[in-house]
Amino acid sequence: MSARLPRRDFLALGAAAAAAPFIPGRAFAASPTGTGLHGLSAFGDLKYGPDFTHFDFVNLDAPKGGTFNFLPNYWYFNQSPLTFNTLNTFVARGDAPPRMELCYDSLMVRAIDEPDAIYGLLASSVTISDDRNSFDFALRPEARFNDGTPFTADDAVFAFDLFKKDGHPNLLLPLSHLKEAKALDPHTLRLTFDGKQSDRTILDVATYAIPAKAFFETHPFDASELKAPLGSGPYKVGRVSPGQSIEYERVADYWGRDLPVSRGLYNFDRIRVEFYQDRQAAFEAFKKGDIHFRQEATARIWATGYDFPAFTAGKVIKREFPSEKRPTMQAMALNQRRARFRDPRVRQAIALCFDFEWTKRNLFYGSYERSQSTFEKSAYKAEGLPSPAELALLEPFRGRIPDETFGEAVLQPPSDGSGRDRKLLGQASKLLSDAGWLRKDGRLRNDKGEALTLEILVDDDAFVRVYSPWAENMKAIGIEATLRLVDSTQYQARQTSFDYDAISAAAGFSATPSRDEIDGLFHSRSAKLQGSTNLPGTADPAVDALIDAVGAAKDRETLTVAMRALDRLLRARQDWIPNWFSANHRAAFWDMFGYKEPKPDFGFPVEAMWWFDKDKAARIGKT
Structure with a gap:
């Protein structure tokens, strides 16, 4: 299962690669100033030399060619896998439709094997000022938008x-300390930043996709069109059927096709995304061959659905690929902008009503594990008692954060x-009673007579099936x-x-x-910025301070300590109720x-890395 939460950046879909000699680079914090650098990293050496x-x-x-018709399993910003307008x-x-990012280039791109x-x-290089607050990007003079017009520094300044x-808030927030964007020529x-930015802010900002200034001089910057x-990217928008499908066409004369960061990528002539409101309808389209690739998000289908003719004939492959070595989170957010969810005892009680063990056995076919952390599957997950270094960050807030x-x-x-664990539901009832919610007429009410209500918002039938038992357990305690x-x-x-x-x-x-x-x-x-991903409305000075500690970390060990301390506090606050992971x-x-x-x-952009194999396609009748 996966839910909708746009992520921060474009995750290196503009990267590419093959064997190169190992030439040591330098950590960003120690990167030399006053000289052009071909790459930056937060900690440690760059894998690839200049x-x-x-x-x-x-x-x-x-080879180049073919069509890749797939169902995206992740998306960014305002994108949706269900429809677009x-x-x-x-x-x-x-x-917006997923993979619009393929139409745009950025100053720099992430290497997904680092x-x-x-x-x-x-940008061919970046030069850091002596005070490390300014970054001069030398733009490639050959860079072009897909209409042939040159890309200039004015386009970047405008963007x-x-x-x-x-x-979008996920673009806006990291720019809060950007003092000025200026075209020197x-x-x-x-x-230029104001000095309050994190050392690693530039690693995010430099990967922003940049559209053409000329377009927005004649079109509104909103969602109306x-x-x-x-853009200047390797693909451009082709055929569009609003709300139903979109095709991205490979730009044959893409200006950056021979750059080291692009070679070997962007092999499909067309990338097509189709939109289905219903998961079963999407699976039926895959079975017929209308969809070519899917990452299975429904445990039931993965366990029982692969018995159709094309699969049994060997035309369809079903397999697992290792997940990325990056932290992940799947969780339920309780909206603390609403007064009834501000007491952490209420949030904890609601969490106790979720019977993961029953759900895993009866709905997930044993295919998921219980998530416990905000940063699951990573070294940033807090475990056991806090270390002395973690305590040093947390102690100043003792008495102001949960014990x-x-x-x-x-x-x-x-x-x-069992699906209805009496012991856990009893604990939940006591927490609610302690928080002032008492049974009256079979419902929990506060001293104002207001009922404790909770509506879980979903946009997929699959979540109705998974969350209904959770809701039933909540009803059982009032x-x-x-x-x-x-x-x-x-x-x-x-x-x-x-x-x-x-x-x-x-x-x-x-990963960093x-x-x-x-x-x-x-x-x-x-917390109050509409469109942000702060879904619970977390607003805690202690959380803010730990985030600042994350930003100030000068080495991976210090970063890990700050992230673990933050994970401890977020889990104690019960802002997010962890669900499950694969x-x-x-x-x-x-x-x-x-x-x-x-x-x-550190990435799995199949549509950018894979290629169409004519011989394989011919063998299964998909020429």
Whole structure:
């Protein structure tokens, strides 16, 4: 299962690679000033030297051609996998189609076989000022938009100013400390920060996709149009059927096709995304061959659905790929902008009503594990008692944060698997009673006579099936719990305006999270910013201080300590109720593609890395 939560950046879909000699780089914190650098990283050496020709995870001999029709399993900003009504993915409102990012280039791109390195795309190099607050990007003079017009520093200045003023919150927040974007000349861009930014802010900002200034001089910067902003990327928008399908056409004369960060990537002539409101309808389309690739998000289908003729004939492959070595979170957010959810005892009681063990056995076919952490599957997950270094960060807030923060890392307790664990429900009832919610006429009411109600907002029938037993357990202890299934457009609008009691979310973080990356989820500055991903409305000075500690970390050890301390506090606060996670990608695809193994450790952009194999396609009748 996965939920809708746009993530921070474009996750290196503009990267590419193959073998290159190992030439040591330098950590960003120690990167020399006053000289042009081909790449930056947060900690440690760069894998690729200034003369690298390609990344190691691509096949330089991959042929170009074919169509890749797939169901995206992740998306960014205002994008939706269920429908779309705008082609502007840079704003908070509206539903844009996934993979619009393929139409745009960025100053630099992430290498997905390294935890935090970026290398030049639109920029050939970057020079850091002596005070490390200014960054001069040398732009490639050959860079072109897809209409043939040159890309200049003015385009970048316009984009950064626009994003800082009116962009999606996940673009806007990291730019809060950008003092000025300035074109020194047509091919030199200077970004100057105010000194309050994290050392790693530039690693995020430099990967922002940049549309053409000329487009927005004649079109509004909002979600009102189904006309794509002009980009300079390897794909452009082709055929569009609003709300139903979109095709991205490979730009044959893409200006950056021979750059080291692009070689071996972007092999399909067309990338097609189709939209289905119903998961079963999407699966039926895959079975018929209308969809070529899917990552299976429904445990029931993975366990029981692969018995159709094409699969039994060997035309469809079903296999698992290792997940990325990055932290993930799947959790339920309780909206603390509503007074009844502000008491952590209420949030804890609601969490106790979720019987994961029963759900795993009866609905998940044993295929998921219980998530406990905000940063699951990573070294940033807090375990056991806090270390002395963690305590040093937490002690200044003793008495102002939950006492549980200073003990064993908070865990969601296992149930007896019955579906209605009397012991856990009894604990939940006591917590609610202690919080002032008492039974009256079979319902829990506070001293004002108000009933304790909770509506779980969902946009997929699959979540109705999974969350209904949770709601039934809440009803058993007097909470008036309901589920509200709405269409994708209404769901997006209600999420953007924080119009919900409870909503689920899935998020992936980079291997080296920055302050800017986690601000939107946890910092008080995002709590009232509509469209942000701070879904619970977390606004706690202690959380803010720990996020600042994450941003100030100068080495991976210090970063890990700060992240673990933050995880402890978030789990003790019960802002997010952790749900479940899977250790691997469960993928199914028609046997008509080539791909290189092993997959990179920090990303899995299949549509950018794989290629169409004519011989395989011919063998299964998919020429």
